Amino acid sequence: MINTRVAVAEVIAQVLRGKSLSALLPEYASKVAEKDVGLFKELCFGTLRWYPAIELLLHELMQKPMREKEFEVQGLLACGLYQLMHTRIADHAAINETVAAVTKLKRPWAKGLVNAVLRNFLRQRGELETKLAKNPVFVRAHPQWLLDGLFSSWGSGVAIEVLGANNQQAPMTLRVNQLQGSRDKYLQQLNAANIEAQATQFSEQGICLQSATDVATLPGWASGAVSVQDEAAQLAPVLLELEASQHVLDACCAPGGKTCHILEAQPQLGKLVAVELESRRMPRVEENLQRLGLKANLVVGDASATADWWDGEPFQRILLDAPCSASGVIRRHPDIKLLRKSTDIVKLAEIQLQLVRSLWQCLEEGGILLYATCSVLPQENDQVIKEFLAETPAAELYNIDTAWGIKTDFGRQLFPMINGNDGFYYSRLRKTSQT
Numbered sequence: 001m002i003n004t005r006v007a008v009a010e011v012i013a014q015v016l017r018g019k020s021l022s023a024l025l026p027e028y029a030s031k032v033a034e035k036d037v038g039l040f041k042e043l044c045f046g047t048l049r050w051y052p053a054i055e056l057l058l059h060e061l062m063q064k065p066m067r068e069k070e071f072e073v074q075g076l077l078a079c080g081l082y083q084l085m086h087t088r089i090a091d092h093a094a095i096n097e098t099v100a101a102v103t104k105l106k107r108p109w110a111k112g113l114v115n116a117v118l119r120n121f122l123r124q125r126g127e128l129e130t131k132l133a134k135n136p137v138f139v140r141a142h143p144q145w146l147l148d149g150l151f152s153s154w155g156s157g158v159a160i161e162v163l164g165a166n167n168q169q170a171p172m173t174l175r176v177n178q179l180q181g182s183r184d185k186y187l188q189q190l191n192a193a194n195i196e197a198q199a200t201q202f203s204e205q206g207i208c209l210q211s212a213t214d215v216a217t218l219p220g221w222a223s224g225a226v227s228v229q230d231e232a233a234q235l236a237p238v239l240l241e242l243e244a245s246q247h248v249l250d251a252c253c254a255p256g257g258k259t260c261h262i263l264e265a266q267p268q269l270g271k272l273v274a275v276e277l278e279s280r281r282m283p284r285v286e287e288n289l290q291r292l293g294l295k296a297n298l299v300v301g302d303a304s305a306t307a308d309w310w311d312g313e314p315f316q317r318i319l320l321d322a323p324c325s326a327s328g329v330i331r332r333h334p335d336i337k338l339l340r341k342s343t344d345i346v347k348l349a350e351i352q353l354q355l356v357r358s359l360w361q362c363l364e365e366g367g368i369l370l371y372a373t374c375s376v377l378p379q380e381n382d383q384v385i386k387e388f389l390a391e392t393p394a395a396e397l398y399n400i401d402t403a404w405g406i407k408t409d410f411g412r413q414l415f416p417m418i419n420g421n422d423g424f425y426y427s428r429l430r431k432t433s434q435t
Helices: 004-016 021-029 034-049 051-061 068-086 091-104 108-132 136-140 144-166 183-192 232-240 257-265 279-292 342-360 382-391
Strands: 173-176 197-199 206-209 226-228 247-251 271-276 297-300 315-321 363-373 395-397 412-414 424-431
Touching (some): 004 034, 004 068, 004 091, 034 051, 051 068, 051 108, 068 091, 068 108, 144 342, 173 183, 226 257, 232 363, 232 424, 257 279, 257 315, 271 279, 315 342, 342 363, 342 382, 382 395
Parallel strands (some): 315 363
Antiparallel strands (some): 173 226, 363 424
């Protein structure tokens, strides 16, 4: 077992070096004492959530920035400031525990530094916050490029709401397996188990828990009664207009939530092919299918390289949940604030457009392609669809007439909501005559 704050410092350091939080959490969570796993996760998520603001404070409190080889000390300092700013941990306990972790981190030279920085912050807090009060990165705790993108795309009202939701903890949302029972019946089961929950606003299978809980405590979890899935992601099957005997493609399918939901929504499909580029992510898809008692044709491969996996038989429905900036799910992945750069958006938009172009060849005439991202940036959403439609005479926009999200020129955009859905985008295209 390792010290909780040491584990946090090492995770933050790895993120600063370019690794993702989701890849690091399982390994490090297994290294800390079981009773401290909750605190460990809170400190990781919280420190990364507020890191853009914390980094500015560290710049003010330190004479020079840390070198990359000492990012563990930087991570520990950031964790210390997070505790002082945003947790109910007593100041003296936060400082003492953080300073004590320096030795366990095997950086004894930094003990005085960490102690001085944290105590100086407490002494100068008011002055520092006043000095940084006009810096939007400090106030909103988001990188400047993302602030610029949100304000320019949606205006201050929407942008401020999105930023506020991003800085909150995400709700835990369930999807009831409609093959096993109704949402109303499952809500009754939750009530009997003293788990507070309510029906979601837009998804007919969705349930939002009052507070997150271990999935093992959920009624019927092991037998596939429910899955964990955000409400916005639950909207895909309805938009696909699934029918029996159809051949369906789920491109970029991991972790398999939508794959499973499609099979739950229409158990009499002719075929469901689920393609995923990263082989390391496919076991999760397999696990989800197995727990729910469902089957799909799983393919590890590049969805855009159709010659490598497609048998030439057209699909009537294609879901493309395209790789994106994940700017709509920052509250679930706060490391995005550190890992993403403005230049990534241009590259991602190119990948997204290429995926639509390639998969379009696999769609039957009259078929539907549903384009989805968990992004709130138009460059990855409307602009991709606009460019594709301009170059593809056989493609037409198939309107999404619904109450959720806001209508855009080429689809519908959902924004992250406190105690509600994540940020998500959908656009629906139909293939017309190719002559």
